[in-house]
Amino acid sequence: MVQVLYEQNEFEEIKDKQSSFYLLKHSLTCPISANALKEYKSFSDTTDEPCYVLYVQESRPLSNYIEEEFNIRHESPQALYFNEGSIIWDASHSNINVSTLQHALEQF
DSSP, X not given: OEEEXXXXXXXXXXXXXXXXXXXXXXXTTOHHHHHHHHHHHHHXXXXXXXXXXXXXXXXXXXXXXXXXXXXXXXXXXXXXXXXXXXXXXXXXXXXXXXXXXXXXXXXX
C-alpha cells in the first residue's frame, strides 16, 4: 500500500522512524508519471518496504525541500530510496518500474 505525504513534518517523522523507505514524486498531469505510479503501486504490493508518494502539484514545498535538503535534482516522476536518512538510489521517468525498484531493494 502506498501512503500519500503532503507536509515536511510528515516526511521528517517517517525519515526518523523508518530505517528505509521509497518515495515517489508524482506529477498528476504527466502520462509518463501515471505509468510510473502504476509500476510503483504494483511494486508496493510485492514488498514489505514502506512506499510513499507525494503529488508534486499538491506538495510543492515538500518536493522542493527534498531537492534542497538532499541535493538531488528534481524530476517528475522520480523514485527515491532512502536508507538511514540518506537517498541511496534514485530513478526517473521510464526507469521507474517493478524490476528497477526491486533491484534497488536487493542491491542495498
